[in-house]
Amino acid sequence: xxxxxxxxxxxxVSEGASLELRCNYSYGATPYLFWYVxxxxxxxQLLLKYFSGDTLVQGIKGFEAEFKRSQSSFxxxxxxxxxxxxxxxxxxxxxxxxxxxxxxxxxxxxxxx
Amino acid sequence: xxxxxxxxxxxxxxxxxxVTLRCKPISGxxxxxxxxxxxxxxxxxxxxxxxxxxxxxxxMPEDRFSAKMPNASFSTLKIQPSEPRDSAVYFCASSPTGxxxxxxxxxxxxxxx
Numbered sequence: 001x002x003x004x005x006x007x008x009x010x011x012x013v014s015e016g017a018s019l020e021l022r023c024n025y026s027y028g029a030t031p032y033l034f035w036y037v038x039x040x041x042x043x044x045q046l047l048l049k050y051f052s053g054d055t056l057v058q059g060i061k062g063f064e065a066e067f068k069r070s071q072s073s074f075x076x077x078x079x080x081x082x083x084x085x086x087x088x089x090x091x092x093x094x095x096x097x098x099x100x101x102x103x104x105x106x107x108x109x110x111x112x113x
Numbered sequence: 114x115x116x117x118x119x120x121x122x123x124x125x126x127x128x129x130x131x132v133t134l135r136c137k138p139i140s141g142x143x144x145x146x147x148x149x150x151x152x153x154x155x156x157x158x159x160x161x162x163x164x165x166x167x168x169x170x171x172x173m174p175e176d177r178f179s180a181k182m183p184n185a186s187f188s189t190l191k192i193q194p195s196e197p198r199d200s201a202v203y204f205c206a207s208s209p210t211g212x213x214x215x216x217x218x219x220x221x222x223x224x225x226x
Contacts, residue, residue: 032213043117043204044217051213090156094213099144100169101215103156 002027004093006104013081014112021076021107023091032094033074034101035065039087047089050074061085086111115139117218119205125224131193134221137186138207146215147180147190148204156204162188163210195225 003026013019025031032051036044048059055067065076074091091104118137126132138145146161160170165182173180177196182188192199202222206215 034214036217043219044206046214046216049214099163099208099213100158100161101146105155 002031002093002095002102004091004102004104006089006091006107008107009105010108010110012110012112015083016080019076019078019081019085019109021089021091021109023074023076023104024072025074025091025093025102026072027093027095029096030069032096033065033067034092034094035059035063035074035076036090036092037061037087038090038106044090047076081109081111083111083113085109117205117207117216119203119218119221121221122219123222123224125226126195127226128196129194130225131191132195132199132223132225134190134203134205134223136188136190136205136218138188138205139209139216140186141209142207142216143185143210144208144215145182145188146206146208147188148206150202150204150220151200159190192223195223197225199223200225 005024034049035047037047038044047063048057050057050067058064063078067074088106088108090106092101094101120135147159149157159172160180162182180190202220204220205218208215
């Protein structure tokens, strides 16, 4: 069965520091992978996605993610975090046979001055 | 593009009352998804439609929940009768065929007293 694991429930980083949010998936074939961000009281906004090709994908707001098949991972990174990046981040996987998403439980990011 | 539109944004009702949540997907999108988000269970897929036809409603928690999509531009999620444990944020998302990516609405915050 497909599943997504975000092992970090909550992360705190200082403004200007680098960030890496972890995501591991379980799926037998090549997945479609996504990162979404949810600011307080808001809906989910797509940050970036991986379908195929270059395993390092660039997204909005300076985020990037790297697909590593050997590790079944799709970690999200940002070289320098801004206070406005404080939010909940969700990793999701879609299979190549359906349109359902399987979401992780989310990682809450706090940014301290 | 106006994005996915949901109404109402906030709903407060009393236990036993009927609640109707509404969603207008992005024009041209063939898939529509209803999700529920709670602190305890995270994001749960309730039901999704393709070309106005329900494809998978296995996530609908019980018979009190029903969803319809009478046309390509409108869907409803109804709870009758509502219970306090239904309090959550309900999201609608839409997706174009073959694109996999889901676009989320702002959500409806439901509080059942």
